[in-house]
Amino acid sequence: MAAPKITLYTSYSCPWAHRAQVVLRELNLDFETVIIDLSVPRSAEYLAVNPRGLVPALAYNGEILTESSVISQFLVDAHPSHLEKTSSEPGGAFQRAKINFFVDTYFSKVHGLTFVAWRAEKGPEKDEAAKKVVDAIVKDIEPLLKVCLFLNPIHCEHTSHASEAVIS
Numbered sequence: 370m371a372a373p374k375i376t377l378y379t380s381y382s383c384p385w386a387h388r389a390q391v392v393l394r395e396l397n398l399d400f401e402t403v404i405i406d407l408s409v410p411r412s413a414e415y416l417a418v419n420p421r422g423l424v425p426a427l428a429y430n431g432e433i434l435t436e437s438s439v440i441s442q443f444l445v446d447a448h449p450s451h452l453e454k455t456s457s458e459p460g461g462a463f464q465r466a467k468i469n470f471f472v473d474t475y476f477s478k479v480h481g482l483t484f485v486a487w488r489a490e491k492g493p494e495k496d497e498a499a500k501k502v503v504d505a506i507v508k509d510i511e512p513l514l515k516v517c518l519f520l521n522p523i524h525c526e527h528t529s530h531a532s533e534a535v536i537s
């Protein structure tokens with residue numbers, strides 16, 4: 370199969386765009402990068418790519434995809450690898466459900482708290498907000514790390530103590 374022509378529309382300051390970029394790198398896919406300046410209104414040219422005006426967006430052999438979770442899922446579907454089973458492989462659908470639950474738990478239980486901590490004034494307010502992030506990770510994320518049994522160990526070897534990673 371010929372290598373796909375891929376363009377990632379991104380901003381290096383955007384964690385959602387990092388998500389797409391990490392998947393492209395993990396899958397060893399070649400891609401071009403177009404940096405979108407988020408400090409100014411989006412150009413008509415970019416709004417034609419993504420009418421929502423957000424990054425990331427991905428052009429894949431001329432087809433446009435938007436939304437980081439959609440882009441990531443598409444890439445692992447289109448490029449089977451050691452990273453994740455396809456949904457038709459034995460255990461694949463179950464593995465994907467587990468991974469999706471893990472991701473959902475992070476976004477519903479932890480992610481919002483990280484923004485509160487990021488915006489908090491330095492001092493007791495920030496310390497308290499940071500503690501809430503760590504507490505949520507310990508309560509909601511760490512019990513799910515056994516999900517890693519369903520994943521390739523490379524996902525897991527550094528994540529057995531997620532709270533330590535956040536603290537450090």
Ligand SMILES: N[C@@H](CCC(=O)N[C@@H](CS)C(=O)NCC(=O)O)C(=O)O
Pocket residue numbers: 382383384385386407422423424425435436437438
């Ligand atoms: N749900 C979207 C969120 C993307 C998003 O919020 N991107 C921000 C940058 S981190 C953006 O493009 N903001 C442009 C703006 O608000 O003008 C995804 O997962 O791709």
